[in-house]
Amino acid sequence: MKKILLMSILFCSAINVLAQDEEKTINPTDKGHFIVDGSVYFSTNHSKSRESGFESKNKSFGFGISPKAAYFVIDRLAVGLETSFNYTENESTNSDNNKYTSNSKSVFVGPFFRYYLSNGLFGQASFGFGTSKSNSDGFKSSTDVFRYKLGLGYAIFLNQHTSIEPLISYQHNKNSSNESTFESTNNGFIFGVGFTIYL
Template sequence: MKLFFTICAFFCCVVIASAQTEQGKFLFGGNSNMNFSSMNNKWKSDDGDEDLGSTTSFEFAPQVGYFVADGFAVGLELPIGMQTEKDKDDNKYKTNRIAVMPFARYYFGENNVKPYLHGGFGFGSMKYKDVSASAESKWKTFVYGVSGGVAIFLNNNIALDLGVGYQSVTLRPDEDRDNDPRRILSSVAFNVGFSISL
């Protein structure tokens, strides 16, 4: 995390006098998919309380893109996610996932506050590990997502992104077998992130 904030601080010091989203510029960012959460699960009743365990997760989606036209960028996004769960019996489970997603993003307007639309799809993998039982399974993933919001440009290069997005992830076992079930996860989330155009 320290490295991430150091990189952000470095880019915040870069100021180049040019248009914010003009053709020929590069786009770097964590595009509104950056979040960290930690959750404790408890059961409360008249008979007493019970600790059901805890979940810690981290998600981040670094991006690099190129403005092929004024306000319109295409590029690659690398969604990365990690989750650790511990149940009431201290059994531990870990999930790691990564994908590669081509994306397109369009900014509207010429002001310092620009609405945007963003969409992408791609493929990846997920590994689920039962640490206590030393067992793991691997899954193939297909991911797509769309989002929209506003980019608030703090100067000519750095923008704070605020938006809402929908994402769907389809999971299949890594080893294809007949009648293997698919698992589909979908979510809608409010997101905060950043982007840098140079």
């Protein structure tokens, strides 16, 4: 009887240890988990614009916020939806070397993809569509925008469910308007940091 009782205790203890080990191996980037992310970022861009045969050079500095949510469709790969709200200050120089300043507000929405490596590094790609409203010396205009971004980041896990994630991205924007022949492209780098919750 004592042997049966002792074996039962040892068996239950072994099951408990194995269960604890299994819990420890659960990774927040495993398939079936969700992430909710809020990022703040700063950007710098250089671009060229063409309208009615005239060209101008532009440079800008901006900042924005980018909330997003995603689902891990397989281990380490999350697919989700990103929205972005941006404010940008611009300076343009035309072919006569005259300078003009303006500011713009824009909003984007589109899918994004993020893949994590085991060491915390991750790659991210996204594209989106949106609108941009500009104000230049009292003259207001609106354009349609297509954008894509490619980035590299690092997840600093505070615990199993939260992380801080610095990120650097290359961004390409294409602005166009149905009301005129205006078209421009913007290329530049974005530096940001996100706070991510894993569910």
